[in-house]
Amino acid sequence: MTAALVCLDCLANRTSDAMRMPARFMALLTMPTPTGLPTVPATVDEAASCPSCGVTFSQVLASGLLGCADCYVAFRDAVEAGLRNAHTGA
Amino acid sequence: MTGRRVPRIPTPSWYAGAGSDQDVVVSTRCRLARNVDGMPFPCVAADDDLIEVGRLCAQAVASIEPHGLSVGRPATEPGLLADLVAARYASFRWAESERPGRVHIAPDGSWSAMVNEEDHLRVQVMFGGFEAEAAVGRCRAIAESLARQVAFAHHPDYGWLTASLSNAGTGMRLGFLLHLPALASGPALIEAVEAARRMGCVVRGAFGEGTSGTGAFVQVSNRCTWGPEAHDAVGRACGAGRYLVEREREARHELMGRRTGASDIADASAGARDRILNADLDAQELIHCISILRLGMAVGATKGGIVRTGEWIGAAGVMGWVERTGRNRSYERMRRLAAIRSELRS
Numbered sequence: 001m002t003a004a005l006v007c008l009d010c011l012a013n014r015t016s017d018a019m020r021m022p023a024r025f026m027a028l029l030t031m032p033t034p035t036g037l038p039t040v041p042a043t044v045d046e047a048a049s050c051p052s053c054g055v056t057f058s059q060v061l062a063s064g065l066l067g068c069a070d071c072y073v074a075f076r077d078a079v080e081a082g083l084r085n086a087h088t089g090a
Numbered sequence: 091m092t093g094r095r096v097p098r099i100p101t102p103s104w105y106a107g108a109g110s111d112q113d114v115v116v117s118t119r120c121r122l123a124r125n126v127d128g129m130p131f132p133c134v135a136a137d138d139d140l141i142e143v144g145r146l147c148a149q150a151v152a153s154i155e156p157h158g159l160s161v162g163r164p165a166t167e168p169g170l171l172a173d174l175v176a177a178r179y180a181s182f183r184w185a186e187s188e189r190p191g192r193v194h195i196a197p198d199g200s201w202s203a204m205v206n207e208e209d210h211l212r213v214q215v216m217f218g219g220f221e222a223e224a225a226v227g228r229c230r231a232i233a234e235s236l237a238r239q240v241a242f243a244h245h246p247d248y249g250w251l252t253a254s255l256s257n258a259g260t261g262m263r264l265g266f267l268l269h270l271p272a273l274a275s276g277p278a279l280i281e282a283v284e285a286a287r288r289m290g291c292v293v294r295g296a297f298g299e300g301t302s303g304t305g306a307f308v309q310v311s312n313r314c315t316w317g318p319e320a321h322d323a324v325g326r327a328c329g330a331g332r333y334l335v336e337r338e339r340e341a342r343h344e345l346m347g348r349r350t351g352a353s354d355i356a357d358a359s360a361g362a363r364d365r366i367l368n369a370d371l372d373a374q375e376l377i378h379c380i381s382i383l384r385l386g387m388a389v390g391a392t393k394g395g396i397v398r399t400g401e402w403i404g405a406a407g408v409m410g411w412v413e414r415t416g417r418n419r420s421y422e423r424m425r426r427l428a429a430i431r432s433e434l435r436s
Contacts, residue, residue: 053130065208065253067134069127069243072251072258082255083248087314 050074099159099170100199102177102216105404107397109219113388114335116267116307116400119178120225121214122233123252123261127241131253132189132206140190140206147205150239151194154232159195163206164188172422176401176408178216180204186415201232208253209261211236218400220335222328226264249316259316264324265309266331267296267403271385272341273334274306282337286310290319291330296377296407306381307403310334346389359386367431373410376427380406394434402430 046058055067057075066072072079104117125131126143135143148160161170163184174180179202180193191206201215213236215229236242243251249259257263273279283293296307310330312323319326345351362382365371371379384399386392405426412422 053134055134063133065133066131066251066255067253068130069125069245069251072245072248079248079255083258083316086256087259087316087319 044075044078048074099161099173099177099179100195100197102179102404103198103200104178104216104218105199105397105401107218107400109217109221109224111220111335112218112396114269114338115220115331116269116403117178117216117218118221118225119214119216119263119265119267120222120229121212121263121265122229123209123212123257123263124233124236124242124250125210125252127243129210132191132208132210133253135206137190143210144190144192144205146240147203147211147236148192148194150236151203153239154235155194155196157197159197161193161195163191163193169418169421169425172408172412172418175411176404176426178214178404181207182411183207185411201228203232203236209257211242218397220266220331222264222266222324222331226262226324229262255316257315259314259320260323262315262323263311264327265311266327268308268310268331268334268338269306269381269384269388270308270334270338270341271306271381272345273338275345276341278337278341282334283308286330286334289330289333290314290323290326293330296403307377342385342389352389352391355386355389356391358382359392362386363392363434366427367434371427372423373406373413376409376430377403377406380430398433402433405430 044057046061047056049056050067050071051074052070053067055071057078060066060071060075060078066075066079104119107117109115109118126146129135129139129143132140132143144162151158151160161174163171171180171185174193175182175185177199179195181204184191184193184204184207187206189206191204193205194203196202200217201213204212204214213229213232215225215232217225245251250261252258252261270279270282273282286293290313291310292313294309294311296309310327312320312327314320314323314326345355348354359382362379366376366379366383369375380399380402383392383394384396387394387396387399409423409426411417412419
């Protein structure tokens with residue numbers, strides 16, 4: 001880090017606490033965004049698979065991604081729980 | 091790769107900038123995600139499926155924009171991929187995949203359509219500054235036109251179906267790239283970011299999740315795309331964006347009000363300009379220097395057109411990307427820095 005690059009931090013506040021702000025700032029910004037999955041309702045069998053694309057629920061949990069539109073029906077309980085989880089509580 | 095000519099892409103409209111609040115707001119982006127009905131999503135689709143999706147999407151895009159540029163993947167020129175990423179026509183994720191896909195770009199540079207990223211189709215509209223209404227309106231109109239040409243997967247309860255549940259429903263993400271250097275330099279930032287989150291928004295680094303070295307450039311966007319809160323997603327994103335803009339302006343005012351505030355910013359800006367012109371910077375150093383210089387321009391402490399810094403931010407982002415992925419690292423650093431230096435000297 002050169003003098004020119006720390007200048008912006010120095011400008012605002014020359015205390016040592018202020019110099020720690022960028023790290024706290026970065027920690028905030030790098031928190032993962034909620035994806036909706038995985039939250040696993042007890043009713044969903046991880047070995048269950050989608051009849052259309054063949055993706056298993058354990059694969060969905062691992063990737064966080066559904067395989068096709070029919071996965072929404074095949075894994076309905078988990079999908080509805082995941083949607084509520086991802087899109088509420090602002 | 092030096093000596094090979096990289097094909098020209100349309101100049102992104104957000105580089106020119108015409109929106110409001112450009113002292114803080116670099117750009118506004120609206121994105122809509124859609125998937126072709128009856129086709130597996132890209133994460134599990136076979137290459138033949140992705141090729142067919144590409145054909146259907148290309149037909150639909152051509153029907154509403156016959157004169158756009160279309161760039162295929164794989165086998166595209168690496169320098170071209172970097173240009174697409176720097177312009178934010180394509181995401182890092184799209185550019186890193188070697189599976190069949192395309193990016194369609196409008197001739198005026200105002201919108202693009204990524205095919206076979208996480209979803210089959212991601213339409214995005216970008217403008218400089220704060221232009222939420224125009225970006226959302228244009229993006230929705232494009233998606234509606236495309237939906238008349240190709241059937242997209244939809245469910246009466248879940249809305250538009252996407253690979254990730256975080257995008258299901260409207261599939262819409264409205265975001266602003268904000269420059270918050272004064273706020274980031276003081277303790278008020280944490281409170282401001284938390285407040286934006288409570289307003290229903292996600293706040294991330296300029297180049298997405300997990301990226302470092304943002305130089306106080308952050309993205310704020312709506313979190314919810316499904317359920318009751320999704321109906322007010324535009325209002326929430328705009329509210330959070332406006333709130334952060336005002337907090338940043340207050341922090342700048344406080345900075346400038348200090349006894350040596352203006353001269354400190356002028357000195358820092360001069361140092362940043364000198365380093366950009368003369369030092370062999372990596373991406374993180376470059377984005378920090380751009381951040382300081384942009385702040386200096388915004389408060390009138392140094393000369394220069396603030397609008398041009400948007401392109402520089404894109405260049406720094408793509409430098410970071412090639413540093414992480416090893417794609418033409420030296421070549422990209424050389425040409426990105428050369429372009430910025432040329433403008434700074436003019």
